[in-house]
Amino acid sequence: MTQMSVPWKPGEPVEYRGVKALIVGLSKVVYAIGRPILSRLAFPIFVCSVFGIALLVFATTLLFGFVDDRLIETATNGPELGLAGGELTVAEIAAGLEAAGVWWTGLLKYLFWPVQYAIVRDIIISLGIFCFALVTPAFAIWWERKSAGRIQSRPGPMRVGNWHGWAQPPADGIKLLQKEDLVPADADGPLFRIAPYLVYIPVMAAFATLPFGSYWVFRNLDVGLLLILAMLGIEVIGVVVAGWASHSKWAIYGAMREACHMVSYEIPMGMALLIPVMCVGSLSLVDIGGAQDGGWHTWLVFRNPFTFGAALIYFIASLASCKRAPFDLPEGESELVAGFLTEYSGFRWALFFFAEYTAMFVVAGLMVVLFLGGWHSPLPASWGAQLGDGVIGRAIKGLIFSGPALFIIKGYLMIFVQIWIRWTLPRIRIDQVLYACVQVMLPVVMVLLLCNTVWELFFPPDSIVAIVFNVIMALIGAVVVVSFLVVMARGFINRRREVGYLAVDLMPGG
């Protein structure tokens, strides 16, 4: 190998020390061990994880019944603190297991003995949330790329992991972990380094009060909604810091856009969220979700025309909140190169993306809890109550009638809508964002808020007018869903005419 004379780079290899050496060594080990394993066992790993997820869903639904019953019991006796609240004794755990239909509790109750301390349960639950919040971006990125591919008549990732590129996000993550951590020479170093965490940590913190089920919430705060809004607001500071510290003109433009973006969408967003709060009479997300358990017609989005409008406005504002198209101005690549991300590389860059996709689930989850029935299925929860307390009965109840699985499915469906919009619409200009948010959405949502107040005052939920409107809105919703399915099926059947012979004949799986 000939020695190249590169004047700006000395020939000696870079020596890493301290944490960097650890990271580099670890990534080398991961690469050396992981790559052969992954390349040979990708498909078995995938099949096992599918079965694992199925088992997990079953166990979760089973556990859902147990935890629900157990905590409804404690909630009636003690303070209502969510899943992690209160102290348990080993005897109580055993009683709970027996009540759940677990027939052999002899040694099992001692296996669970650390669970009697609240802090142990806290750690377990936060680990669970952390794992979920880590898997969410990986899945959402894969799903986004596949959906975008299908929308654009191409297959999307197909190679990594043998089955439709399922291992593409982890592979990308490993690649980004190994990349050099570049900090521009003129950048404000500490701020530049801390900005990704300022974006990522608040998004993770928002999960603390996001309910996955009636008691599947880390802390059932009375002001859970406000906490999530506050966390989504703090995220903006990280973006502004990132843009400022990059010492790049494009990055500063991105940061400034994010700032004026935020002042325009936050107000309509907050006011739109007041409408379900007013309907239920609580800021606690658990209460709001729990109030929508009577089947799909009791979901707040179908309650009256004004909640429907509020749901639309919240959805638009939530797109702006997580910088999704058509509101992706802070990073709009055709205008600002990459906006506030211009100077970032490697894993810091990846953290911004993790934050974006995690925030997508947070805002989608908020939409689901506030407007789309939370963790309840379209069937009334009271039907599920008749299934009994056996293992199968609990599992079916948790899977079909209400449970975390339903919440997660709904959340990902909302993420799909965000993806769908992103790959369909052009980007809005900055003055049009401000105009739309401040001069259109804000007056509209104010009128909605006022009308909803009057409506709730004069037409309580059991009055004839309210029921009639409820039925009409619910039917409209059903028609929308059915027509979406019909259009989708028509597109699939006529795909050869729609996208041409090249895409259909030559695309794998076309």
Add this chain to the structure above:
Amino acid sequence: MSQVTVETRPDVLIDTDREDQADLCTEEMLINMGPQHPATHGVLRVVLHTDGEMVLGAYPQIGYLHRCAEKIGENLQPFQYVPYTDRMDYVGAINNNQAFALAIEKLAGIEVPPRAQALRVMFAEFNRIASHLVSVGCYGLDMGAFTPFLYCFREREMILDMFEATCGGRLTYSYIVPGGVTHDLPEGFIERAWEFLDFLGPKIDDYNNLLSYNHIFVKRTSKVGVVSAETALAYGLTGTCLRASGVCWDLRKAAPYDGYEKYEFDVPIGEPDGGAAGVRGVVVGDCWNRYYVRLLEMIQSARIIRQVLETLPEGDIVAKKTKNIKLPANAEVYVEAEVTRGQLGFYVQGDGSAIPSRVKARGPSFSNVSVVEEVAKNHLIGDMPAIIGSIDMVMGEVDR
């Protein structure tokens, strides 16, 4: 700030109190858009003079892709020079070949056989469709809509497949040479051409729904970067940019070459409110019209191709004597042809040998890009991709 002001032009964002409040004012900034920027389509560099998001002035700087294309022409025979014309406007390469071939034919007095002329028209129009597909798709990309871009490239792929089957090239074809064309049609070409034309028609509606009539797209592009007819003529704009400003001037109609006079087609021009499309708020000469004229031209090109396919004559595809032609001494010729981006002119001077003593090209994109400085004032940074993208330049041809 009234609603009208915000809707029409965000001039209110200019910091007019700069002199009065020196401590409160925002700072003006010079910022380089390009040469490495996603929206400048190659290596155009635009120096933006900005006040916050407002652009007070935009100054295009060229010369990053200079490859001495004209000087090379003085050292090669015309046949050898044809591949260099491919590399000028590499998106519409066949049209460039045609312009150069026309100049050499006029200089050397070569008669082109009728079948070659028909093939030239057909391939030039196919390449015009392909080029406009790239332009329309990339314009969607500039506006942040990714999907129409891939749809357009999907359709373009079919054209490229037909080109590949004919002459082997997928980007630089060197298909039209002085005296005719290099290859006759391959087997099955006619059927594939018909299939493509039938496929393209409904797809135009898709583009209209995704872009042309899309509310966001119209808001982004209407009333932005308005080039009046006078400005367009003063800056020497040609092609779609000129026609979008309401000037009906197309060399295929005005000075037909290669038998364009035999085919029926319309020349779409920019119209207020989008003409028959009926898009509110669109004015003549704005970005939306520049984009939409290209979409309409694709329909007209398809119309021409249909007529060519129906009336394709038999015969030779290249003139009898084309190799080692001697260019007459002290003779010069300047010929323009309507390529996809406007009028591409070739000035060729002969000195009695086979090698021309002077070759000079007049690139349409070169003139078109000069109007950016005039129209980009007092727009937002977000409008810059809209304006630059609607000019639809190829830097290979600007710098040559």
